[in-house]
Amino acid sequence: MSQDIKNILSIAGSDPSGGAGIQADLKSIAACGGYGMAVVSALTAQNTHGVRAVHVPPAPFLNEQLLAVSDDIAIDAIKIGMLANAGIIGTLTDWLAAVRLSSPVPVVLDPVMIATSGDRLLDADAEDALRRLMEHADVLTPNIPELAVIARAEAATTWEEVVIQARQVAATYSVLVLAKGGHLAGSDCPDALIDADGVLHEVVSPRLDTGNTHGTGCSFSSALATFYARTGDWVQSLTASKRWLTAAIAGADQLRVGSGHGPVNHLGQLWAGAPLATANDSMWLWWEAIESIRSGIDGLAFIRGLKDGTLGRADFEDYLGQDALYLRTYARVMSRASELAPTTEDQRFWAANASGCLEEELKLHRGRLEERVPEPSATTTAYLNHLVSCSNDYAVLVAALLPCFWIYQDVGSRLAAANHDSHPYNDWLATYSSPEFDKSTAQAIEVARVLFDAADQRTRTNMWKAFEASSAHELYFFAQTAADRQGVDHGTK
Template sequence: MTASPYSAVYPLDAPNPGRATPRVLSIAGSDPSGGAGIQADLKSIAALGGYGMAAITALTAQNTMGVIAVHVPPAQFLRQQLDAISSDITIDAVKIGMLGDATVIDEVRGWIEEVRPAVVVLDPVMVATSGDRLLRESAEKALRSLLPLADLITPNLPELAMLLGEPEATEWESALDQGKRLAAEYGNTVLVKGGHLPGPVCPDALVNTSGMLSRDVIEITGPRVETRNSHGTGCSLSSALATVQARRGDWEVSLQEAKSWLLGALTTSGALEVGQGNGPVHHFHHLQQASKPGAFAATLWKEAGPELESIYGLPFIQGLQSGELPERDFNYYLAQDAIYLNGYSRVLARAGALAPTEEEQLFWAKASQQCLEVESELHRNWLSTREASTATGPVTKSYVDHLLATSASGSYAVVLAAILPCYWLYAEVGRQLHASYVDAGAPADHAYAEWLKTYADEDFAAATRKAINFTDAAAIAGSEMERAAMMDAFIQSCRYETAFFDAPRLFAQPSIGRG
């Protein structure tokens, strides 16, 4: 899909910068107990929808109780592993973990400089969760020479302090300050992690002082999980970030997705019952949860939350609620809605053609027909008495293009995910607007009273519930890769819903003639 003229305002229809199944290489040490290192990386990459590859830098004898011994094979053999992979396979992202000694670091640096992977995540493994040192002191200088080649560095707090040659931070502001200075020194993004700090919440922050992010510090918090099963947490998060970034191309979005996944992996880790010490996280927890009815829909609703919050804050929605919305903005919205519904009906018809059951086929076919009827009614009852351009606006075009492209190439499940926000977000916004109108005493002099009354349609609410259930069932029947594609399509459509409500502010003209 090509970029639209609207992308300068809302860059929503830009093509996916990565691959549906990113090819991710982990360069790290091996953990025979399976919880950390290469083993954790490969599990994380697979869990986040990637194809995992591995070049082993070191062999360890360890378990959940601690590290017993470390053996570093000849660095030349590591280079042979790396060359063998890159000479045959295009690598979309690289995660670098335990490196062991200076000669190994030098080989990895030379290979990175030669191959130049699109995404490089460096987890500067220096100290294990158990407290065991995993990098020889003589190699610390060599490790610092590798830092400028990384797009993202993910140290824990002890490692962050060691890289700066300072005492470990004991509170969040100090940790952020250290992260800013490390990012400024090497010109990349640093993930500052609050896992070692006390408190009921666990903050993480992307820090970049060179303007590569939307702001210098992007902080994402989450609940702290009280568990002893933290073995391999850093490895798992960094490889997950590399995988999602190769697919999504946005560090903030990647951290949100990876952090949410890791929260579930920590929360459900006790179910594994592995080891007597610090057990591993549950990398594939979401595969079991995905089979539960309603679980995927709940995840979608959580993703929709930020967009709903944005929608409620838009001048268009606030003006529609109060009745003070300029008429030109309302007219523009109605005209674009009519155009949108025409395209949306085609996508609904495509969903009906792909549907696996007669019930679903009939539901989507009926929905498609109703869209055309509503479009006709808009023209007949609303637009015929108002001045509004009939030209397709840039937001409308981008949104419809996104839906049509999805319906042309996506599976039934992915098409439903793209369709759903127009039901779900619209129904929720309408419910809130109508409730506010009623709470205000349903004033008859409200400029948009008749329009707000249409939001009380119980038939549409029932259809929305059915659309949610069909989407959730399709997710249960689909693969993990398909669910990832569904999530992408859903989030994209949610963002377009926000943009659609905001479009009148940007594109409605004070005086518009009939087009």
């Protein structure tokens, strides 16, 4: 499938060692599926041990660079990094205001204000000019010391304090703030997209043990701008950017760049043979974002035993009983989706799936269970309560229903491939994969994609949260058997 490659402009300082600044931005943009362009706001002499000297070209020359790009090339997103003085910032602000009058190009501003040593990089006039520039940005991506300067507060020492300061800044400058937990202590590294009302979306990754993190701020902000140009959604872009950056940091020690604080491995996934983020598709990013949940399902003793035929009969019948209970309410929720659907095609789709769920699946369950349907477990009840809670908004409900199609099909295709005539659950596995269900899954994905791509930011956030929660419930549901019960938090709270 052909792609509309987006043009991303980085406006930042240079780093001749390649780990940060313009050089890191261009690598990040390419790795995340964009075409990178660069306007240099400052020249530095630096390596992995630090900055030795800085040369700032005259502001009129910066303006010539900016005009040379914008007069000729359509810009799909802008990332702004190091800006050395008030004259440079003022020139950029005037150009940006003019550009955004004719085209609402999204802007990610990484406010480089604090040196690694903790020293302030900008004088008072430059800081005032930078605050005026913030009014033309969509997202700010400060680290914790920079966030404190912008909020005119002491540097936060807890994640809760970071969120409070980010909300204050978001309200003051009418922007989104990407709050970053990289400077905090602890085994986890949280990042969150925050507006004046609070956290829109938070992503957490394990804190990786490496000293090679030079340029992570530059790289993160460039990735965010690139993914937003491709998807039009900040929450989705944060999820994709965080996933990419975590992999780049994880691969940093594979590089041998300098003897000091080395860079992240921007293109490590490409060199390892993995595909770069080339799917310009909102649902593809959702699927990638639940990779850990999908891996967790594949690793369950229930799934492994069902695949190789070693699953005990009692565990199998326990699962069937809970699945029978689940499908009753699941069918009613799909009927509710049919009621809410705005088009006849969608109405028919959900109604047909609700009917098929009751007529075919429950018949198979009851035939095996001989009508001995148990009481619902706390895990089953929690999943059903989640689906019912999403039943007042069609887009959110579709997102909540999607994992039962998509994950079921994904798991089922591998289970069906392992089936054979002498398998103890032969007839059951044969139902796990069929051309008809594949078609229904593809249609459910497309319905969700259309709704998501047309939705406003708040609805997109709620859709993603519903999808992610249902995906986790799928894991908990499969993990109800005795073999898995001790190792998984079943999401009953």
